[in-house]
Amino acid sequence: MPPFTRRPPHGDPTVMRLIQTASGRRSVVLHLVIVLVLLATAKGFDGSSHTANHWIVLVVYAVCSVCLGLADWREAHRGRRREYGGTDSDKAADMEWLAWTATLLNAGVALFLVVEHMLVGAVETEETATAVSRLPAFLLLLQTGLSMRVLHTAVFAGLVSLAWGSTILFAFAYPESALLGPHVTLDEEVPGLLTFMAASLVVIDGVRRLRSAVTTALRMERERTTLARFVPTRVVGELASACLEAVRSRHACLFALDLRGFSAFTREHAQEEVVRALLDVRALTHVAVTEHGGIVDKYVGDGILAQFVVGRPQAQAHAALACGHAIVARLAALNAERAREGRPTLRITMALHCGEVLVGVFDDGHRAEFTVLGQAMNTLARIEARAKAADLTLTASDAFLRLLGPAIRSGLTLSAMPPSECRDTRDLALYAVAWADAPAETALNPAA
Template sequence: MTSSLHPHWAFEREVRAILLRFVAFAILLANLILGSREGAETTQRVVVIGYFIISVASVATARLLPGRSWLKTLFVVLDALLVTLILYAHILAGPVTENHNLTTTSLVVAFILLTHVGLKLDRRLVLVFSGIVLTAWVTMLAITAARHHTASVSSLLASFFNEDLGLTVSFGFTAFAIYLLARDHDRTRKEALKADQRRHNLSRFFSPLVVSELQERGQALGLQRRNAAIMFVDLRDFTSFAETATARELAFVLAEFRQLVSQTIFDHGGTVDKFIGDGVMAVFGQPRPTEDDADRALACALDLVDALNDWRNHGVRNGYPALDAAIGLHYGIVVGGVLDSGCHSEFTVIGDAVNVAQRLETLAKSLDAPVVISSELVARLRSPAPAAAWISLKAAHLPGRRLPIDVCYLLRENASGGVEHAPAYETGVSQTALQRSVFQSSPPAPDVGTV
């Protein structure tokens, strides 16, 4: 798994690895120049030349072919084989009668290269390197013991369990410690990547403040009953457009629509609960309700009316069909939080208030209105509703709901910028002229209708 977190760290580790290779090469070269073990000069030269070639190739491939895991494994295996050659030169290459005491500085290279592998912070590479070296080391010590003591089993064991084996055990413990460090780093990195990915996913749906709270509280956000404003935004005639549009056109229009709606929702402190085809469900008051949820939701809806109207006109000028949007807005009690369904956890809201908001959006389509709001939301406004051509509709029947509900809606602007007449079958009272401006700076207006 490649981390995108602090990419300069990988470069710093590579620089340290190059420095360690230089130290190891300097030690090998010093041993060769100052005098190596008799009979091992040829092996030492092969090790020095081979290590130099491997080091140059390793640095070059790290620069020219980054991210090739098989190349990293290959160089680790080659390093381990060079250490095996060094062990051979000091354990098996000498005469049988000679005392094999592994105190030469050449063996320091084994520990340096082990540290070099550990800097890669890949436990798999640590296992490969230490596995090859330890296997070769123990095998050579066993062969040496067999060559020197063949009289009895006890003599053989006594010869095998000596200070040379102690150095091997020290190398093994060092390798194990480095493996544990690499494993812990791997776990930490994976957790960091998961957290980074989770934050990225959350940022697609929630405002930055909500993302921070979700990151801090995590699964503590269980299902709770709370008040919230629910908004549904949906495109009209999008299905007809999808039947004839190309896949590229469809993706372009839908992406623009979602980006515009979600950004406007975020700007007003709302949460995008989910995308449903060409629709968007938003919540104001999740995961933490505030006193001005209804005000921010209405401000967001009115800003969306303007923004989506401009977006539609821009699309028409560029050859796209006129796609109007309908918005339904309601306030009520919801059950919200993290809904765990086994293989997938979702942060969402459910309840009758959600169903009402969705049906208000459907009603907005039948009324050819850009936005329909419920009387419950109006009752929760802390400030008077902004000046607009609101029409009050008493006892509106919503599909699938037994009790009617009082609503208010806006008239849609026609192509020339005027306001279309209300449908003949509706009754209501128009409050004021359509004068949209920034919600917070709108002059106080009378309460919407008699709701």
Template sequence: MSTFRNSLRYILHGGPPENGIPDRVRTEIRSREASSERLISWVQLGLVLFFTTLYAIAPRAEGASGFNFVPIALGAYFLFTVLRLVLSYRFELPQWYLLISIGVDMALLVGLIFSFHIQYDQHPAFYLKTPTLMYVFIFIGLRALRFDPRFVLTTGLVAVAGWLGLVFYAAFADMDHMRVTRNYVEYLTGNSILIGAELDKTMVIFTVTIILSVALYRGRSMLFEATRDHAAASDLRRFFAPEVAASITDADTELQAGEGSQREAAILYADIRSFTSTSAKLPPEIVLAVLAEYQNLAVEVINQEGGRVDKFLGDGILATFGAVHPSDTYAADALRAASRLVSSVEADQHRFRAAGWPGRLRIGTAVAAGPVTVGVIGSKNRLEFTVIGDAVNRAAKLEDANKEQNSSSLTDRVTWDLACTQGYQIEDIEARPSTIVAGMNNPVDLVVLAS
């Protein structure tokens, strides 16, 4: 019973409860619903134009002697539909207006059906035979375009009420000559009313309404979940490189810790000099503003050189070249990015001063190449997509060595030679062979990319 009440409350509410759904997801849902209302308006306009054209060119049914309400009804409905379409592009149509629209739809249909006995000068039972009733399914189906069970349910119930009203009027309009019969032949061939047949029509309308409402009830749940997942996937692409985000969101199976592959790649590590001591003297908003300027610049340079930022480490940046997607020039690209990042920061000092950084913002960069493992690490409840390997550790150690070497960008001889075979060319480099680097067991042949 509680499940039924929850389902009914869900349908009447039009979707999941307010809690648990982010505002941006609800905004996206409302945007799609507004688009659906415009689609419904266009379809309605197309239908009224089609029926108007059909009415204008089709041969007139014979036997009419009374007033013809059809042209007036179609004209009025055309004006209402155009108004509705225009308003749907001006603002989000409120629910009360949509309910009025449903009432107008059903009033048009019921009014036309009712007018037939006047137009043809027949007993009201005459209009119960009209095939125009089938148009009610068009109006019910139109409301399904919004993916909101409330409006389908409302349309169907209004249609049922309208049809029962027509049946009631036909049955009691002429009490002196009651037209109710149980003879099926008499019902088909004369102006008689077969209650069972009218109940059948009513049940068909009601059943179709309920089936569509239940289908939309389930579909709307999926719409909310899909929209929320889409928003999450979009956010994911801001936290990860596009290729990494795609590998997560498009995976055929659920990712598990320990999944990964080994690739040849280059790792770039960048760090701001004296950031901790300087930022301790500044307001938090200035620190974050400077970081934002620096990181925007760094990401632009790294992406343009074919790399992808793996993670931000406070004021540090870890970027990969050839790890996310294979590359034949990963080492050369990484060295170009390291050198260009240093020169770009030096050239754009005005950006950092405008953000509030005192003095010059100086950075250090380092690159190391070699085999790395690219994959998922962590626990079953907390995963991280990253790269691990000796090249990652060497890049971090080499960046720290910039301080001892009074340099701005370093790499090792192995990475330098590899980059040269991949087309990297630069003049006036400085080699420092057999240099002791803190954290490394053996001396390293260093190459200074920028002083």
């Protein structure tokens, strides 16, 4: 992965805490249901020869399980309400401690009930007793899987399978020990163990897949939320779905706007007038860019940089050109209003270019910024400088104009600019652009 991308790891603890925090109340309910099932089956006549230890273990498990469920609910409730005063590492340690305690407790009671039945046996109806002894193992396997922790589920399944299998192997290796209780046979226990192991593999794989899917969905939602801080709402969805990494390379049409003669404007007019002129142009441009699916990258003095990164390259070019046309028309209306108020009119220079750039949120840990980087941005700056020096309203590169297609280019007035003496832009073909319905002040060269 490129060094500039900072994608959350698959086991991102922050993401997993979001998943597990929502399970607090569900955890309490599951613990209560399982405790009631165990007590109900043990209380009823199931054919098992229960010892005093059986009831002691169930009571201890019931108390510990309910306490763990309540503690899990409390931690989840604190996390949602942000009332917990510790650090993120403290929260993670507390949640992990509770999870491991619950996993080991579940494994302990499941293997105890299975092994106890094998050792003590049944009085009469061995089929019922066998089913009841295995039920906790399968129920607790599902409960552990619902915690969305693959390792915990694997540890639970491994401990129960190891104890169950060890008992079977010992009984098989030493038949003279009479280890198995009445009505307990290996012909029943071996298929039961294999069934449990197969179910464990299915649950572990399902938890792994579900965890991966939920983690991906949460990561995409987090990136969507992050992008929403920087880009218009109408383009957040497409950018988030097409750009899963923080920064990636993609095609973009680039737009630059600058106020012509702004240095002289600041010397000749009051500060309030300068600020109002600058804000008027910024507001006008921002609305036009956003309406056409673009993103205002940044404001640099009296300059504005925007990017069109959504859709195919041809669609980006069409949107950028339409945005430029809208700005020209709205600036004419704004200048008419300013003239009526006795304020000075404003003139702008716009530049259009395209190319592959790095797009995304650049976050150094101190300041995050959604922007684009690349050679195309450097070229755009040189195009704007040449257009401003020639006193042009709109200048576009040949690469940008080729994206428009013959039909749209036929509606434009294009005038090739002379080659530049600058080495960096000597081989760059540029054109002054105007529309047939453009206002008079947007002619190719108003100063001519």
